[in-house]
Amino acid sequence: MPIVPLPPFEATTSGGGGVVASPHLHDLANEIVRLSLLEVKELVDRVGEHFGIGDDDDDDDFGGGGDDDAVDAAAAAAAVEERTAFDLKLTGFDEKSKIKVIKEIRAVTSLGLKEAKELVEGAPTTVKKxxxxxxxxxxxxxLEAAGATVEIV
Incomplete structure (x- = not known):
């Protein structure tokens, strides 16, 4: 997404009467423009909380008509990024290394020989959740060192 430059904060010579602001305010505005959607939402929530506005139940605080779907989508995207639990999926293996892969699966999962062999031969399948x-x-x-093709999902 391209960053759109801010309008000048200094008075212009063309007589347009631009806004006069301190360099600190200009730096702060530049920083806010570069925030992600989730960071902007958090900033708005904190400012609203400080001033006692922005309850979820009352959309009239900002003139109503707010679009909560965009905020929900940003929060869902953040939840995806902050995952802490992953699954290890065996997608395939080198036929020459099948025995090595079975041995490594047994070591990783503590399965028996028969179960490990069925897991490897049943690829693609989840090894650990x-x-x-x-x-x-x-x-x-x-597992890749043993000859398996693995992905983290």
Whole structure:
């Protein structure tokens, strides 16, 4: 998304009577323009909370007609970005490395030989669910070293 420059804060010589503002205010305005939607929403919420306006139940505080769908979409996007639990999915494997992959799956999941073999042969399938990102990345490296194709979802 391109950043649109702010109008000048200094008085213009053309007689238009521009707004005269301190450099600090100009810097603050530039910083606000570069905020993400989620950061803008949080800023608006905090300012509204400070002044006692902006209750969720009362849309008349800002003249009504507010579009809460955009705010909800921004919050949902933020929730997706802040995920803490991931799934490790086996998408395939090198046929020559099948035994190595089965052994590594057994070590990762503590499954029996038969269950690990069925899991590998049933690819694509989820190996582990709801694990931390760091653990998922570590297991991905281990499985790929054994010849598996893995993705974190």
């Amino acid at each position: 709801a694990i931390k990102k760091e653990e998922a990345e570590e297991l991905k490296v281990r």
